[in-house]
Amino acid sequence: MSEPSQFQAPVGTHDVLAPESAQWEGLVATFAHYAHLYGFSLVITPVFEDVGVFHRGIGEQSDVARKEMYVFKDRGERLYALRPEGTAPVVRAFVQHQPTTPFKAWYFTPAFRYERPQAGRYRQHHQLGVEVLGTGDPAVDVEVITLAQRFYEALGLTRFRLLINSMGHLECRGAYVELLRSHLEAHAEELCDEHQKTWRTNPLRVLDCKNAACVAVTAKGPMLIDHLCEDCRTHFSAVREGLSRLGVANELNPRLVRGFDYYTRTTFEFVSDALEGAQNAIGGGGRYDGLVEQLGGKPTSGIGFGSGVERLLIAREAEGITTPLLARQLDVFVVDTTHEDVATLLLDRLRAAGLASDRAYDQRSMKAQMKVADKSGARLALLVGPQELAAGEVTIRDLRSADFGQTQQRVSQEDVVSTIVQLLRMK
RNA sequence: GUGGGCGUAGCUCAGUUGGUUAGAGCGCCAGGUUGUGGUCCUGGAGGUCGCGGGUUCGACCCCCGUCGCUCACCCCA
Structure with a gap:
């Protein structure tokens, strides 16, 4: 490989110049405005962290931790990773500084994942998000989801849907996973090639598989939503009820299993119907009641969501929305x-x-x-x-x-x- | 990580079965109007035809490799 005669942005990254950059400015300003309306303050954390923050945070078995992280050693031989997502660093900062709760923070940050770029997917993308730490009140779930909903509406988006599910808390999910595992074991040969190999280590992923073979197997099997404990079920219905009361439409999707291991109870995803193909998620998040402990803090409830800036802008374009998010005029x-x-x-x-x-x-x-x-x-x-x-x-x-x-x-x-x-x- | 498509001026693209000094539109610069933009006219600058190798008398065109872009799978924002 020879030296490039001309430098260009690294694979999967991109420069944003005017006039497009005005869209970014407007998008971030809009989000900051809404975050403020909902009582959130800005939090800024480093773009790189000890790899352990992510390994313990998002789970060793997740695809992101296994093969998508940008890991490097600095000159002091410390092992760091560029953040692949926004939540774990905020939780790490929470544990470190122990602010009073509820801790409500919003962020705008680049996120890095080493994967092959394609439409709506990059090695460096940008996320806007919020986190609330210190309360398990279902009203917070409603608040966080509603904030996302109102923000998307403010961007002019209309063709999107909210999918919602409950992952249960650590115990009822653990019991369910065993149930699922034995179901998968009985039908292991019917699974798709990929999941024949991985169902044992990460059984929940199979629920998310679009392959017809896997869908057939899991359709016959147990669904987590039917095996929630009393508390989790109450929590979940309180969340859905709260959303309905605010007119926030939501669809139960019992197969919604998000990529990070830290999720408990409420999980959700906003998908755009204007976007083709697999890259249709414009935002997602959920509760992570065990994460603070995972990162060395006291047991503390938490919930948040992140939204992809690039995806939101693509979704706006796909919906044919042409009104600028920021109209700047020279006098x-x-x-x-x-x-x-x-x-x-x-x-x-x-x-x-x-x-x-x-x-x-x-x-x-x-x-x-x-x-x-x-x-x-x-x-x-x-x-x-x-x-x-x-x-x-x-x-x-x-x-x-x-x-x-x-x-x-x-x-x-x-x-x-x-x-x-x-x-x-x-x- | 796997597979498909594509790399010609700043941008969008032409380029005939491989045949002389590689073209257009837009943009840029200058002039038409020595004090007036958006329209129009004229002229000009700008390209190692992604890069390297090969075939050939001759390659933008054919072959191989490589890099990059793009789309899809996987997964996610």
Whole structure:
């Protein structure tokens, strides 16, 4: 393999430039707004952690831990992993700092998984999410799920569904897994090739298999939802009832088994019907009542969800939603042909007054600068040439109108900012 | 990890059965208008045809390898 003559973004990663980056900015701002409305505060944790955080967090047997983590040793021989998901690091931080509960945090973070990229799947993708630690109240399950629902609605999404299931708590799930395992054992030869090998170590995964053979086997077998203990059943119906009361439609999907081992009780996934193929999950999450203990803390309930930024943007596009998530507009564009760089001073004053302003550089011709002004999308152009300079004035030009005889005016340099503010207010 | 499709200007793409100096549209720059953008006209810059090797008198075109992009499986956001 030879050295690349030109560098490019690593496989499965991508750069986000304007104008697309405005969508990202708007998306994150919208989420931050909703998180705030629901009483969440921002949490920022490192993008890399001791591998143990993830091994113990998401489970040694999960696909992500087994084969998808970016693991590396630093110069001090410490073994780290780039975060493959957002929950485990937040829980680690919770255990470390022991904040008062309930601890409600939201995050926006890149996540890394070493897998082959395809539509809607990357090696570095980005997630928005929330976590609540310190309460097992089903009202929190409802709150977290509703936050996701309202956020998606705010993005303009309509063609998505909420799938929900209960994984039970550690004991009733453990009992069920044994039940399932013996069922699978009896029908092991009927399973698909993949699960013939793995059903013993990770029996729950078989429930999620789309292969007809596996579906046939599990259809005859026990479903976890039918084997929940009294408490888990009560919790689950409280959650579903709470959602219904808020008008949040939800479908029970007893096969919904999410990829991380830490989930207990409520698990859910939002799928977009606008997205083709397997990459249709726009968000998902659930309760993880044993995770804090797994990471060395006291027994503490927790629940959260994460949502993929790239998936959400693709889903919006697939639904044909064209309204921008962030509409940014430049107020003023300064065209300076004096060769004395009056622009620098003018811009400083405009910006100090809170006006978004830009300029052309390199002392280009007026025509060239006007072209740039036009493309900038600014509403007004500020023209300063030798004439204006001599008179101590500037010309204000409305870039939205065709004839400049009518819509152009000269004002003194002292009045520039106030005149512009007034003009912009009129529009 | 497995398999399919594709790599020609900044972008979207043409390129005849392998045959001279590789094209278009858009974008960019300049001029038409020595103080005025969006339309129009004219001109210009810009390409080791992903990279390496092979076949051939001759390769963008054929063959092999490689890298990358893309789609699917698996799994997930």
